[in-house]
Amino acid sequence: MRELGLLLKPSPYNSMISLYGSLGNRDSTFWLYGTTGNRDKVDKILQEMNENNVELDSVTVNKVLRVYASVSDIEAMDKFLAGFEANATLELCTTLDMARAYLEKKLKGKAREMLRKAEEFKDPESYEKLLRLYGEAGKVKDVFRIWDIYKETRKVDNRAFRTLIGSLLNLDDINRAEEIYYKELESAGLEFDVLTATMLASGYREKGMVDKADKLMYKTMRIRELDIPITLMLEDWGKNGNQVKPSDLRDLIKNLTDSNQFSKALEVSTWMFKNKVLTLFPEDYATRLHLIEKKFGLVEAEKFLKTSIPENMKNYSVYATLLTLYTRSEATLKKAESTFVKMRYFGFLSKLSPFNKMISLYSELGRRIQVENLLKEMKENNIEPDSVTINNLLRVYACVSAIESMEKYKSERDDEVKNLKLEVKTMNAIAEAYEKEGLMLKAIEITASKKEVYRLWNEYKKDNKEKMRSNKEGYLSVVRSLLRLDDVKGAEEMYEEWEPEGLEVDYRIPSLLMSRYCEEVDNEVKAEKVVESCRRKRRMMEFREIFNCVAASSIVLALPPALTWIFLGEGIWGWLGSLLLFGWLVG
Template sequence: MLLHLFPPSSAAPACPSPRRPCGGAAASTVRCASSSAASSHGKQVANVHNYGTVDFERRRALRWSSLYRRVAVGNGGRPVGRTLADWDEGERRLDKWELCRIARELRKFRRFHLALQVYDWMTERRDRFSLSASDMAIQLDLIAKVRGVQDAEEYFENLPDSMKDKRTYGSLLNVYAQAKMKEKTENTFKLMRKKGYAIDTLPFNVLMNFYVDVDEPEKVTTVTDEMKKRNVAFDVCTYNIWIKSCAAMKDADGIEQIFNQMIADESVVANWTTYTTLASMHIKLENFEKAEECLKEAEKRTTGRDKKCFHFLITLYSHLQKKEEVYRIWNWYKATFKTIHNLGYQEVLSALVRLGDIEGAELLYEEWASKSSSFDPKTMNILLAWYSREGFVVKAEQTLNRFLEKGGNPKPNTWEILASAYLKDNQLSEALSCMEKAAAVTSASRWRPRPANVESLLAYFKEKNDTESVDRLKTVLESRGCAEKEEYKSLINTYAFAGT
């Protein structure tokens, strides 16, 4: 989740979030986007700690981008390691800078499983590639995202003591914070403090953001007080999170006070993130005029290098029901960047659906479908979900069928979206079939069927005394690890009937 209360939407609800580090700290993601302010402000840009994670030798890109494209598209479904090995042996010997650059690009577009394979390939060749604590912090973060917290913990425990420094501890702290594991987050921070690693802004930002995420915004002030006591400098991300905590408590005066303190801090320059954060806070507090003023200030600080700013502007203007502004920013976006990736289309599609401009959303989807070479189901799911909610079953079927014809691979939640449409249309056997297709998708997805959908199916099958369908639904639940989950067990018990 990014810092904003109304994060750019994708197919699934956010957190936005994702939740990214302010200024590029490699492994830690404080979920606060930032951008460089224009030099005309005459103030020093906030010092953002990257802990050396992008401190690679600057050199001409050569052909790393060609290899990146080959890795990113999957190269015919081949494992990343084989693609790298073939390039290394047949094209040109790879160096660490190129591989780290490829991994960084993959992470930027949330292709975490591919980025992890790049690091795994380097790790297998430790005699050739010297991996630093910064690299291991990145790898730990990727392991958590791809394989889960437990694997990340095991990775950390197996690190040499010399590599357990502020970077790897900071990465572990962020893993726990993102997983909302309160005890482990707080204990890790205490351990970092004890070891003398809590001396930079980043771990404090992670802890502050964690308290906002777990609905304890009142604790943020204790963190900022400790930073002042320890003379830890605030950066733009610190102020943004602090502002967010005040908004969570609906403290409008607090927001203004912190913003004024930020403006008075000569070491920090308010950037577009600050103003989009303020805008989202004002929207939450229904101060719509102030929100629009903040968005205009954010636009003044927008550069042509950062797509995220356009995403937030589109999303926030849609929350203000400013359709003409959404289209204006979208046209500016397309004029600025030669290529618009899937995420850009997802943001504006979500905005148009939020505005009720379905005709515009359908035209935009057709534009995406005609241009895209990577049929991300998240893009289609946005329109599919609207059709499902509004009861347009035939349109939902047609949209998914066209997606399949173009070679797209639906995710489990794609099938459940269509199942929801069938449930509303009382096509229960078709809905069950979609659930089975969702369960059959072989991916790293942690998808589990929505309990409400399971309940609707069970109630219908009980009414029809359809034990065969109940068994099929139970198989779906078992295949996705739901059988022992209390909420599903209680549903099965509630709707149990003779013969099941």
């Protein structure tokens, strides 16, 4: 056409721009490799149109803008639009593509402006895209405004609900997503859609709401339609215009696995492998390896590793999964060590997880030297320990009663690791080590069991019978430990049992109770009782001290024998005499 001199109108140029634009379509395979080459060809076409004095029409402007949007070239897109906006009318698909391009560059304000223009077309077919894009643009009110329009103009289906819930999850609004699912979707009378349930379950897990996610997935698998094999349901996904996305399948497998429905998860994984519905990655093989072990045992998992996983797929995720399987028992210790050596050889020990798995196994076996060697290797590889590592090492030290090393390591890690949290079995192991060494108060303060606190306290009292009721360090430890374990009543009873002795009251013990009461609501009465109790204990302590001083002083020695008998004697007369003497001395 160029050779024949037929390129005098925008139509042929538009056809070529349209072709290059379609090659750069987001959903095409070519999109994975970029569209820079085709975009350059579009620029050459625009240059030729300019040289031939061919004016751009509205079709040209829209096609060029979509090409620029497809490669997220915001600068070129804005500049081109500014030059032709007055003479061209933007099409619906152009506004949506431009909005998506703005969102990819985090320009949410510009994206919302373009979405407003898209709304002006009032096209019911665009509402799902608007729901999704407004969800990315960060405004819940816009999402619900479109949702209300959607419901007025067309019949709502599962895909629409899925889009809405996905947008709400993207906006971090798990509560409204939950409300839409349980109140609107379940009462809409639609055929059950496992994709939407999986999506909400994933949202729960991201928020740490594991129980809700598990309950939803259990409920999903109990629904009547799913009494049939799950593979039949998967085959139905592709019908009625639905598209099976890789992320949908992987999310379903993960949620089924996380809720311990390993058989169902393995069904999905088997179907995914057999039908080749997506490009498989090492992580998919690692997941399948884990599920086979859960369903059929370690021997079958090893067979799958040897016969079905290609060598180029045996990366870190596969070996890390295999190591997890081997570090569960002493019976597979040799295999675990062999796998760890292979991971070192392949350069897969740049993360903390493999070290933690081996340290965990060694700690259960009390292998202190091996654990310390692994810590040394971690240090050489600049891998910092986390709470899991620290708990494991502390249990090793406790197992071999290395008290000094245990306390030194814990003290150092308390300063280095923020929010260090000791596991229950770690605290109990440390308490057991302290008890073996006769350090009963330290054992009381660290144990995670109320039952153990009382048992250790009784043992401690047997060994410290003299002046036990005035043992302030002992009562301080037991009260503090009971409060830590939320046994407030027990702490109160211990406090009442304690009797201060000496010249000064140790206010640390009542202060523990006072601090706890301050954390609670409407506990002013209890706090006042502790204050009054503390005053009473102090008066009794002072009385005993003064009485002891008077008993040994020259005042009493100078008294006539009859009066001495009254003040120091036993029975009612001695008690009354003591009170009178105390009142006389302090009053």
